[in-house]
Amino acid sequence: MTSRTIGIIGGGQLGRMLAAAAGRLNFRTIILEPQADCPAAQFANRQIVAAYDDRQALAELAASCDVVTYEFENVPVDAAAILALSVPVYPPPTALEVAQDRITEKAFLNRCGIPTARYHAVDSQADLEAALTDFAGAGVLKTRRMGYDGKGQRVFRSAEDSPGGAFAALGGVPLILESLVPFTREISVIAARGMGGKVACYDPAENVHCDGILDTSTIPAAISDATAEAARSAAEKLLAALDYVGVVGIEFFVLPDGDLVANEIAPRVHNSGHWTEAACVVSQFEQHIRAIAALPLGDPARHSDCIMTNLIGDDIDSVPAWLSRPNVLVHLYGKTEARPGRKMGHVTELKSEEKP
Numbered sequence: 001m002t003s004r005t006i007g008i009i010g011g012g013q014l015g016r017m018l019a020a021a022a023g024r025l026n027f028r029t030i031i032l033e034p035q036a037d038c039p040a041a042q043f044a045n046r047q048i049v050a051a052y053d054d055r056q057a058l059a060e061l062a063a064s065c066d067v068v069t070y071e072f073e074n075v076p077v078d079a080a081a082i083l084a085l086s087v088p089v090y091p092p093p094t095a096l097e098v099a100q101d102r103i104t105e106k107a108f109l110n111r112c113g114i115p116t117a118r119y120h121a122v123d124s125q126a127d128l129e130a131a132l133t134d135f136a137g138a139g140v141l142k143t144r145r146m147g148y149d150g151k152g153q154r155v156f157r158s159a160e161d162s163p164g165g166a167f168a169a170l171g172g173v174p175l176i177l178e179s180l181v182p183f184t185r186e187i188s189v190i191a192a193r194g195m196g197g198k199v200a201c202y203d204p205a206e207n208v209h210c211d212g213i214l215d216t217s218t219i220p221a222a223i224s225d226a227t228a229e230a231a232r233s234a235a236e237k238l239l240a241a242l243d244y245v246g247v248v249g250i251e252f253f254v255l256p257d258g259d260l261v262a263n264e265i266a267p268r269v270h271n272s273g274h275w276t277e278a279a280c281v282v283s284q285f286e287q288h289i290r291a292i293a294a295l296p297l298g299d300p301a302r303h304s305d306c307i308m309t310n311l312i313g314d315d316i317d318s319v320p321a322w323l324s325r326p327n328v329l330v331h332l333y334g335k336t337e338a339r340p341g342r343k344m345g346h347v348t349e350l351k352s353e354e355k356p
C-alpha cells in the first residue's frame with residue numbers, strides 16, 4: 001500500500017461513500033468541508049471544517065494526506081493546484097478545469113473526436129437572440145458554470161418560446177445555448193483509469209431525470225452493443241487525453257439511430273454509478289480509491305441486472321417499504337432535513353434471475 005491517508009474535498013454523500021470504501025481498504029480519510037458534521041465526515045476519520053480555498057486548511061490537508069481527491073467538480077481549481085504542489089491530487093486538476101465550464105468541456109470533447117450538441121457562448125440578450133435564430137428557435141440555455149441537477153437552465157422548444165428577458169433571468173452570468181438534442185434516451189458510462197493507464201468501464205446505465213434531477217438508472221440500458229461500445233471508446237479517449245487517474249462519469253444522449261452525443265463529464269464518482277455497490281463486486285467508490293491509491297483496478301463486470309432509484313426529499317418516507325422488499329440495497333446519506341429536491345439516499349433493486 002503506497003497511500004495511507006486520503007484527503008477528500010467536499011463533504012456530501014459521494015464523499016461519504018468514498019470514505020466508507022476507503023475505510024474498508026484500511027485507509028484513513030480526512031474531509032475538507034465548511035459544513036460541520038457533513039454526510040462524509042460521519043464516515044471519515046477526521047474533518048477539517050473550512051472553506052475549500054482556505055489556505056491554512058489546504059496546507060493542513062496536504063501535510064496530513066498521502067493523496068487528495070475530490071467529490072464534486074466545483075472545487076476551486078486554484079485550491080487543487082496549490083495542493084498539487086505538495087501532494088498528489090487525483091483526478092488531475094486539469095480535469096476540473098475542463099469540466100467546470102460547459103464551453104471548455106464541449107470544446108475538449110470535440111477535440112477528442114467526441115460529438116456534442118452544437119453551441120454558442122451567450123454573454124448578452126443580443127447573443128441569445130442571435131444564437132436562437134441559428135438554432136431555429138430551439139435550444140437549452142444554461143449557465144456555463146456551477147449548474148447541477150438541472151439548475152440554471154431554460155429550454156426553448158420552438159420559435160414560439162419568447163427569449164425575452166431570459167439572459168437576465170439566469171442571473172446575467174456567462175451562458176451557453178446548446179442545440180436541443182432530439183434524444184430517445186439518456187445513458188451514462190462510469191469508467192476508471194488506474195495509475196498505469198489501464199481502463200475499466202462499467203456497463204452503461206440508462207438514466208431518467210425528473211425535474212432535472214436523476215430519478216432512476218437502469219442496467220443494462222436498452223441500447224445496441226455498438227452504442228455501448230461507442231460510449232466505452234469515448235471514455236477511453238477522454239481519460240487518455242487527460243492522463244486521468246480515478247473514476248469519471250460521462251453523460252450521453254442517444255439519438256434515434258443509436259449515435260451518441262456527449263452531454264457532460266463529471267470528474268468524480270457519479271450518481272448514475274451508485275448501482276455498482278449492489279450489482280458489482282467492486283463498486284465505483286472502491287474503484288476510485290483503488291485508482292488513486294495505485295492499487296489494481298477491480299473487475300467492472302456486474303453479477304445482476306438492477307435499477308437504482310434516488311430518494312429525493314420526502315421519498316425518504318418510503319424507506320420502511322423499501323427495507324421490507326427482497327433484493328434491495330438501501331443507502332441513506334445521514335442528512336437530517338428532507339428539503340424538496342434534496343438527495344436523501346438511494347436504493348438499488350437487483351432483478352432476480354429467471355430460474356430455468
Ligand SMILES: Nc1ncnc2c1ncn2[C@@H]1O[C@H](COP(=O)(O)OP(=O)(O)O)[C@@H](O)[C@H]1O
Nearest residue numbers: 117140147148149150151178179180181209264
Ligand atoms: N442540449 C440538450 N438537449 C436536450 N436536452 C438537454 C440538453 N441539455 C440538457 N438536457 C436535459 O437536461 C438535463 C440536465 O442537463 P445537464 O446538462 O446534464 O445539467 P446538469 O449539470 O444540471 O446535470 C439532461 O439530463 C437532459 O435531460
Ligand SMILES: [Mg+2]
Nearest residue numbers: 149251263264
Ligand atoms: Mg447532467
